[in-house]
Amino acid sequence: MWGGNVTAFAGGIAAAGAIVAPSVRNQMTYEQRLASMANTAFAEQNTAGRRTGMRSMDQLIRRSVAVGGGSKETAADTLDTLLASGAVDYTTAEKLLPMLQKYATATEADPKELAQIAIRLKQSFGISDNQIPTALNMVIKSGQLGSFEIKNLAKWLPQQLAAANALGMNGLGDLAVLLGFNQASMISAGSPDEAGNNIVNLLTKINSQDAANSAARIKFNGKGIDLPGTLVRARSKGFTALEAFSGLTDKIVANNPEYQALEKQLKSSTTDSARQEIMQSQAKILEGSAIGQIIADRQALMALVAWRANRQYGNDVIKGVNQQRVLPLSQQSGEQNFDLIKGTNFYKVNQLNNTRDFAQMDAIQPLSDVLGKLSGELNDYAGAYPGLTKALAGAETAIKAMTAAAWAFAGIKFLSSAGAAATAAGTTAAGAGTAAATATRIPGWAGRLGLGRVLAPFAVWQGAEAVPLMQVSRGDAEARARLEKGNYPNDQARMLDALKSRPGLMDAWDEVKSWWASPSNIRVPESANGYPVPPFAQQPAVQTPINITTQLQVDGRVLAEVVNEANGQSAARGPQGGPH
Incomplete structure (x- = not known):
């Protein structure tokens, strides 16, 4: 019986090693990803509970892709991002994932980056789960109103939200102000990354101890400037720290004739290049003024100058994004964008590919199970022999x-x-003595x-x-x-x-x-531990090789x-x- 079994084992091991075609590998990789996420999302449960969690996540991913497009890979990555943050439990992730897939499709953004925005809104800005759809629509609308687009906001907004929260900013209203400052910053910056970084630096510098100490040494109306107190009083009146610091700047430069002359030139300038030159000149003046002593950072000053030079534009952006808060969800920007995208042929073909992908995985599941079981058994047998x-x-x-x-x-x-x-x-x-034609x-x-x-x-x-x-x-x-x-x-x-x-x-x-x-x-040899050990599993005798x-x-x-x-x-x- 051993001779026939060995041939079968040889075929089994060879097949197990080579049969992993793309469709089988696709299913196995997806299953492995689900298992990894289940260990995070359902860490307090036993193995059976985690397997149940895997099935639940599989259905969530399928539903999210069916509702919002994308692919199972992007949906799985986004779900993993949400769960790994610690700020989003699985129940919340079930609500957020379909929406994130939809808005990513609507804006051509990375759903993982949108997920990072949602996470920071919850962690740093006091945005509730029910407010997140509106907040994301405000972000999308901001990208439509200005040149700092959704993909740029997705990259920089998480950092900005954390820095702004340290200044006491939170809620949907303050989010609108931050979005307005970003769009204004883009006007003076050479690139989206420069614009986003300028805002981060401004937020960080305003809240620094160095800024507070420098402000205290500056005499204004005979007294040192109490920067922290100024920001707190402005907050009590409904102004953000960004708006308050801009107002402080207005007062300091009001008596600077050179700066005021540049202000007049800026208002009459019609070309972007001319406005850029004027704002650069204003930044140099601020560097040498009391403001430059408070904020000793060129990038931060450029964000401040951009806001002061384009205040009306920034306020228009703030007004536009705040309108999203009063619109029905179906009329908000992300939903309207998606309604158009889902009618395109590309979207429809992508959805068909998703349907086929899931169908192939379902069809190949039995083969994957058999292959996995066979591989495990053969591996156990190989360990024994x-x-x-x-x-x-x-x-x-x-x-x-x-x-x-x-x-x-x-x-x-x-x-x-x-x-x-x-x-x-x-x-x-050989060994059988039978001729076969x-x-x-x-x-x-x-x-x-x-x-x-x-x-x-x-x-x-x-x-x-x-x-x-x-x-x-x-x-x-x-x-x-x-x-x-x-x-x-x-x-x-x-x-x-x-x-x-x-x-x-x-x-x-x-x-x-x-x-x-x-x-x-x-010849079956003597038993070892009750099991026969075939000669081919033993150490073979050394034979002299014959070369022909x-x-x-x-x-x-x-x-x-x-x-x-x-x-x-x-x-x-x-x-x-x-x-x-």
């Missing part, structure tokens, strides 16, 4: 080596045979690929990657015998036998099977060269024997 594992690894290597040898022996014929019928004759199986015809593309129906398991083992043009049948044993004798009336007869005798994949398979004797010839080198020649020329020449002459003749 390491000698068997070594033998099987050698089998795979040997088959590949014989394949390479067959290519070298008659490669030009393989490339030109184009799937012709192959005949196998008279091969004696088989004839296998490999039609059409299957013949060209070397994938006969009788060798389907072997083709699966190769993973459709090896032996693409190899003949399948055994070489002609009688032709080999005649070649050894060498009695031929002419060179054409010798070449014909040489082509017939070329080795095929069945020769390789016969060689592998011969490594294990038939069941009747295997065979070279076939025709009139002193290597056979392959003769075959090349013959095939070249054949190719030059047409189907009726004449030239093409």
Whole structure:
């Protein structure tokens, strides 16, 4: 029984290693991702509870993609971002994920970055779960009203929210102010990243101890400036720290004639380049003023100058985004954008691809389960019998080596045979003493690929990657015998036998099977721990290697060269024997 089992084990291990096609790998990778997220989201539950969580997350991802587009990968990444933050529990994530997928599709933003905004809104700005859809629509509207677009806001807003919260800013109203400052900052900046960074620096500097100390040393109306107190009093009157500091700047520069002259020039300027030059000049004046002492940062000053120079524009942005707060959800910017996008052909095709992707995973699930179970059992068996594992690894290597040898022996014929019928004759199986004659015809593309129906398991083992043009049948044993004798009336007869005798994949398979004797010839040794240990699982005896080198020649020329020449002459003749 051991001989037959070994062959089965060899095929099992080889198949388990090579059958992982893209569709199977896709399903396994997705399952692994769900398991990883379940360990985070359901950490307080046992294994059964986490498996239930995996199924719930799978359904959530499918529903989110169906509602908002994207892909299962982006949805899984976004869900992972939400859960890993610690600010969002699974119940909240179930509400947020479909919306984030939808708004990412509507704005071509990364849903993970939108998730980061939602997380920071909850953590830093006191935004409730019910307010997050409106807050995100305010962000989307801001990108529509200015040149600091949603993708830029998604990158910079999380940092800004944390810095603004340190200044006492929170809620939807303060979010609108921060969005207005971002759009104004973009006007004076050379790039979106510069604009976003300028706002971060301004928020950080206003709240620094250095700024408070510097302000205290500046005399205004005979007294030092109490910067923290000024910001607190402004807050009590409904102004944000940004607005309050801008007002303080107004008072300090009001008596600076040079700065006031630049203000007038700015109001009358109509070109962007001219306005840029004026704002740069204003920043230099501020650097040398009391404001420059309070905020010793060029980037922060540029954000302040941009707001003061474009205050009306910034206020228009604030007003526009605040309108989102009073509109029905269906009329807010993100929803309207999505309504248009979902009618496009690209979106529809993407949704069809998602449907097909999930259907393929569902269809392949049983195979994945079987493959996983088989791999586990084979791995356990390999651990119990390491000698068997070594033998099987050698089998795979040997088959590949014989394949390479067959290519070298008659490669030009393989490339030109184009799937012709192959005949196998008279091969004696080692240890069995039974002659078997088989004839296998490999039609059409299957013949060209070397994938006969009788060798389907072997083709699966190769993973459709090896032996693409190899003949399948055994070489002609009688032709080999005649070649050894060498009695031929002419060179054409010798070449014909040489082509017939070329080795095929069945020769390789016969060689592998011969490594294990038939069941009747295997002696079961003494038991070890109650289990028989077959000899092939034991350490093999060291044997002296036998090296055989065979070279076939025709009139002193290597056979392959003769075959090349013959095939070249054949190719030059047409189907009726004449030239093409």
